[in-house]
Amino acid sequence: MLPAGRVEGTLLCHVGPHRIAFEAGEVASIAAPDAGMVSAHRAFQGAGGAQRVLVTATGGTVGVDGLEIDSEVLSVLPPSPVVAGASGGSLRGFVLTRGVLWPLLRLEDFQRYLLDLAAEGA
Amino acid sequence: MTPPPELRALGRWTTRPRIPGSCLGVGVAFLHIHLSHTLPEAGRTPLTGLMFCALALFISVGYARDTRALRTLFALGEGRLPVTSEHLLVAVQEVAAIPGRSFWFVMQGWLGGTLTVALAFPLLAHVPWTEGVRVTVLGLSIGPLSAMLVYLMVVRRARATLERLVELGLSPLEVLAALPPRRMHIRRRLVVFTAIAVLSPSLFILDVAFTRTVTVVDAWAQATTPAARAEVMARAREGGGPPLGLISGLVTLLILGTAALAGTALSEPLRAITEDATRIARGEVRPPRVIHAEDEVWATSAAFTQMQVQLVQALSQLKRAGIQISSTTEQLVATSTEQEVGADEQAGALNATSATTEELARSAQQIADNAESVSAIAETTFGAAQSGQRGATAFLGAMQRMKEDNEAIAEAVVRLNKRVQQIGKVVEFINEIADKSDLLALNAELEGTKAGEVGRGFSLVAAEMRRLAENVLESTKEIEGLIEEVREASAAAVTVTGGGVRAVETGTGLAEQVSESLRQIVSLAGQTSDAVRIISRSTQQQQTGTDQLADTMADILRITQQSLNATKQVGAANGDLLGLAQDLRGVVERFQIHQATLRKGDGG
Numbered sequence: 001m002l003p004a005g006r007v008e009g010t011l012l013c014h015v016g017p018h019r020i021a022f023e024a025g026e027v028a029s030i031a032a033p034d035a036g037m038v039s040a041h042r043a044f045q046g047a048g049g050a051q052r053v054l055v056t057a058t059g060g061t062v063g064v065d066g067l068e069i070d071s072e073v074l075s076v077l078p079p080s081p082v083v084a085g086a087s088g089g090s091l092r093g094f095v096l097t098r099g100v101l102w103p104l105l106r107l108e109d110f111q112r113y114l115l116d117l118a119a120e121g122a
Numbered sequence: 123m124t125p126p127p128e129l130r131a132l133g134r135w136t137t138r139p140r141i142p143g144s145c146l147g148v149g150v151a152f153l154h155i156h157l158s159h160t161l162p163e164a165g166r167t168p169l170t171g172l173m174f175c176a177l178a179l180f181i182s183v184g185y186a187r188d189t190r191a192l193r194t195l196f197a198l199g200e201g202r203l204p205v206t207s208e209h210l211l212v213a214v215q216e217v218a219a220i221p222g223r224s225f226w227f228v229m230q231g232w233l234g235g236t237l238t239v240a241l242a243f244p245l246l247a248h249v250p251w252t253e254g255v256r257v258t259v260l261g262l263s264i265g266p267l268s269a270m271l272v273y274l275m276v277v278r279r280a281r282a283t284l285e286r287l288v289e290l291g292l293s294p295l296e297v298l299a300a301l302p303p304r305r306m307h308i309r310r311r312l313v314v315f316t317a318i319a320v321l322s323p324s325l326f327i328l329d330v331a332f333t334r335t336v337t338v339v340d341a342w343a344q345a346t347t348p349a350a351r352a353e354v355m356a357r358a359r360e361g362g363g364p365p366l367g368l369i370s371g372l373v374t375l376l377i378l379g380t381a382a383l384a385g386t387a388l389s390e391p392l393r394a395i396t397e398d399a400t401r402i403a404r405g406e407v408r409p410p411r412v413i414h415a416e417d418e419v420w421a422t423s424a425a426f427t428q429m430q431v432q433l434v435q436a437l438s439q440l441k442r443a444g445i446q447i448s449s450t451t452e453q454l455v456a457t458s459t460e461q462e463v464g465a466d467e468q469a470g471a472l473n474a475t476s477a478t479t480e481e482l483a484r485s486a487q488q489i490a491d492n493a494e495s496v497s498a499i500a501e502t503t504f505g506a507a508q509s510g511q512r513g514a515t516a517f518l519g520a521m522q523r524m525k526e527d528n529e530a531i532a533e534a535v536v537r538l539n540k541r542v543q544q545i546g547k548v549v550e551f552i553n554e555i556a557d558k559s560d561l562l563a564l565n566a567e568l569e570g571t572k573a574g575e576v577g578r579g580f581s582l583v584a585a586e587m588r589r590l591a592e593n594v595l596e597s598t599k600e601i602e603g604l605i606e607e608v609r610e611a612s613a614a615a616v617t618v619t620g621g622g623v624r625a626v627e628t629g630t631g632l633a634e635q636v637s638e639s640l641r642q643i644v645s646l647a648g649q650t651s652d653a654v655r656i657i658s659r660s661t662q663q664q665q666t667g668t669d670q671l672a673d674t675m676a677d678i679l680r681i682t683q684q685s686l687n688a689t690k691q692v693g694a695a696n697g698d699l700l701g702l703a704q705d706l707r708g709v710v711e712r713f714q715i716h717q718a719t720l721r722k723g724d725g726g
Contacts (some may be wrong), residue, residue, distance in 0.1 A: 009571035024571045030564045032557070052564070069564065071571045071581050 008073040010095060011054065012102055013064040015040040021095055021102035022054060022110075024069065029055045037061040038114040042121075060111035070097055076104055088113035129286070130199040133192040136217060136283045139275030140184055140224050144231065147268030148177050150376060151260060154326065154369045160333035161256070165247030169257065172242055176235035184227065191223050192216050195283075205290055211300040214287050218301050221277040221416070228269035236261025256329065263325035266318045267376060274383035278390070281414040288412050294427045297412045303421035311417070315384060319377045323370045330369065334358075391415035395426050405712045407434060437710065444707040451700040458693040465686040472682050476675040483672050486665040493658035500654040504647040511640040518633040525626040532619035539612040546605045549598050556594035563588030 009024030020040065031053045040062055041048040050063025076093040084091050090109030095102050127135050151173060155166050189196060195213040197203040239261065240254040247253070288297055338358045345351040394413040401408065410430035413423040563584045570581030 008574065011568070024568055027568060030561060030568060032561055052561070067564070069567045069571050069581070069585070071567075071578060 005076050005078070006073055007076050007095065007104065008071070010070045010074060010097070010102070010104065012068040012070055012097070013040070013054070014066040015044060015064050016046060016048065018044050019100065019102050020064070020110075021104045022107045023092075023104065024071075026056065026107040027054050028057045030067070031055050031061070033063055034061075037063040038111060038118060039063040040110075040114065042114050042117050043110070054107060056107050056111055058108065060108065060115075062107065062111050062114060072097065077101075079103075088116070128199075129205075129290070132199055132283050132286060133188065133195045136192070136195075136220060136279045137184070137188045137224060137276060139279060140228060140272045141181055143268055143272030143275055144177060144180060144228060146271065146376065147232070147264045148173055150369070150372055151264050153372060154260065154329075158326075158330050158333070158369050160329055161253060162247070162249050165243060165249045165253060168247040169239065169243050172239040172246070173235075176231075176239055180231040180235060184231070187223075187227055188220075191220060195287075207292060207296065210287055210290055210292050211296060214284055214292065214297060214300055217280050217283045217287065218414075221273050221280050224276045225269045225273035228272045229265060232261055232265025232268060236265065259325060260329065263322045264373075266314070267322045267373070267380065270315060270318055271376070271380045271383065274380060274387050277387050277416065278383075281390070284412070284414045294410045294412045294431055298424050298427060301420070301424075303417075303424045305416075306418050306421065308417040308419065315380070319381065322377065323373045326373050327370045387416075388419065391419050391423050395423055398426065398430065402430070402433065407437060410434060440706075441710045444703060444710045448700070448703040448707050451696060451703045455693065455696045455700055458689060458696045462686070462689045462693055465682065465689045469679065469682050469686055472675065472679045476672070476679055479668065479672045479675045483665065483668040486661065486668040490658070490661040490665045493654065493661040497651070497654045497658045500647065500651040504644070504651045507640060507644040507647040511637065511644050514633060514637040514640045518630065518637050521626055521630045521633045525623060525630055528619055528623045528626050532616060532623060535612050535615040535619055539609060539616065542605050542608045542612060546602065546609075549601045549605060553595060553598040553602070556591045556598060560588055560591035560595060563591050 007023050011022045011024055011027055013020050013022065033050045033053050037050060037053045038061060039048060039050050041050075048065075051065050052063070052067055054062045054064065054067075056062075074095040074097050076095055078093045079087075079091050087103075087105070088109065090105045090113050092104045092106055095104050152170060155161055155169055161169065192213070194203065194209055194216055198205060198209055198213055203209045236258055240258040243249065243257050244251045244254045284297075288294075338354065341354045341357075342351050345354050391413045392415075398408075398411070398413070407430075410427050412427055414420070415423045566584030567581045567588060570577035570579075570584050573580065
């Protein structure tokens with residue numbers, strides 16, 4: 001078991017020009033896009049489809065444009081409370097890999113956050 | 123002679139001399155009876171009475187005869203007939219015949235009266251019948267003389283009457299036609315007149331001489347003594363009683379008077395003819411008049427009148443002709459002058475025309491040369507056109523083949539497009555497989571990652587598989603791009619091929635048009651070549667004709683020059699003719715023709 005500030009195995013996802021990352025253990029599987037998915041573009045005030053869908057353990061889905069799997073152990077930089085609050089509580093921190101900083105999100109929270117945004121938009 | 127009265131009394135006036143002529147004869151007889159003592163004294167008074175009764179009867183019958191013989195003239199005078207040419211001509215014929223009728227009527231009167239008196243005289247006077255014979259001889263000796271006297275007196279009046287009738291509206295030719303000169307009795311009349319002139323006094327002298335002889339012989343026979351017989355002879359020698367030549371002298375005077383009348387009757391028309399002829403000889407031509415006469419003199423007068431009429435007509439025509447000739451000749455001179463000027467101008471124009479014709483001949487030569495060149499060019503053009511037509515036909519065949527090739531290319535491109543579409547489907551299928559492989563590789567790598575250190579190798583394999591899948595996807599994307607390019611290229615090829623087919627079709631149409639045009643060009647070039655050949659031949663003929671024209675123009679010029687000379691000669695001749703016409707006009711104008719004469723001459 002890794003300490004809280006460290007994570008092993010991350011999914012580095014691309015949503016348009018934006019980058020987000022998820023811990024691999026939170027992703028039950030990766031599926032092809034379908035009609036019931038929630039696109040991560042909504043979190044960035046955008047619209048668009050997805051190329052891959054991350055399926056949570058509870059069956060929730062989040063669509064992203066592309067993803068990579070990084071199996072290294074990465075240090076998680078904690079976010080400020082304001083930033084964590086602004087992300088709906090799904091932001092765990094930031095990981096530095098491949099020369100850039102990736103926001104690490106909790107998949108379940110992020111999926112709910114996207115659903116809430118969808119409900120607000122409706 | 124008194125002038126003739128109006129038409130109303132003209133008939134009686136014409137025949138009136140018969141009364142004094144007859145009375146003169148009766149008077150001579152009366153004097154003979156009472157002065158010559160040739161008849162018994164007891165019978166003289168009854169004989170005188172008989173004679174005057176016969177004279178009265180003769181005058182009465184004469185009135186009736188005149189009325190009948192001159193009935194048309196009397197009718198005209200009394201207004202019972204209109205004064206027309208026909209009636210006037212009939213009256214003229216009646217008047218012309220009246221002298222002869224009067225002569226014979228007087229003769230008949232004397233014969234009838236003498237016989238009647240000779241028969242009645244012995245019965246009334248109780249004298250021997252031989253006295254009646256003597257009365258008959260006496261009457262027959264005075265009667266012809268009296269008739270002759272009456273004839274001559276009536277003749278003169280008849281002439282005056284005829285002249286008056288002619289003045290009423292008859293032309294000389296009408297009178298001549300109505301009174302054709304047929305009788306030629308002047309010699310016979312002279313013989314008869316001579317016989318009467320000789321016999322009448324002779325008979326009177328014979329009667330007186332016979333009577334005296336008988337008286338002397340009777341007295342001598344009755345004398346019984348020589349003294350008585352000597353006394354008878356002495357009385358006979360003394361010539362007692364009426365003079366022997368008294369009556370004969372009276373008769374001779376009567377004959378002389380008659381002869382004077384005859385001479386006057388004969389000379390009057392001759393004098394009138396002479397006057398007219400003299401006037402005509404002086405050049406004074408008056409309207410022709412009818413100079414009335416008898417027998418040969420009438421024939422002469424008629425011929426003279428006809429001659430005058432013909433002369434007037436001839437002079438009128440001659441005058442008109444002279445004027446016309448003069449006018450025409452003047453016009454002829456003017457025309458000749460104009461013609462001469464025209465001939466000069468014509469000669470000048472012909473000179474210019476001749477020069478132009480020669481220039482034309484030279485131009486025709488050049489045209490002929492050019493026509494030959496054009497003919498050669500036309501032949502070359504015809505050959506080029508035929509070559510062009512063959513090339514166009516070959517080009518049309520090539521275009522046809524190109525069209526077929528283009529259609530084949532279009533079909534091949536369509537087939538290629540279909541194949542590309544099939545390839546696209548295959549690539550899509552591969553892409554799906556690659557995508558699923560990528561997804562499986564992702565999940566495998568995810569699971570390997572989740573497994574930690576244990577699954578690291580699995581993750582590596584999965585990652586490698588994922589890269590392969592991604593490579594496949596990239597390759598399929600490239601293939602899709604290539605397929606898309608191929609599709610676009612094939613679509614463009616189809617479009618281009620369609621445009622090429624249409625262009626080839628257009629080109630084929632144009633080639634067909636070009637071929638048709640070239641065929642027409644060949645045909646026209648052939649026609650042009652033929653036409654140019656004909657033109658060349660015609661031009662050569664034209665050149666020949668132009669040469670002949672130039673020669674002909676030279677001939678015409680020469681003839682025109684001759685014509686000009688002839689025109690000048692004609693002008694000179696016209697001048698001479700004008701002089702002659704003026705001379706003729708002068709000659710004709712010497713005859714002073716009155717306007718009335720001219721009008722009568724024009725009217726025939």
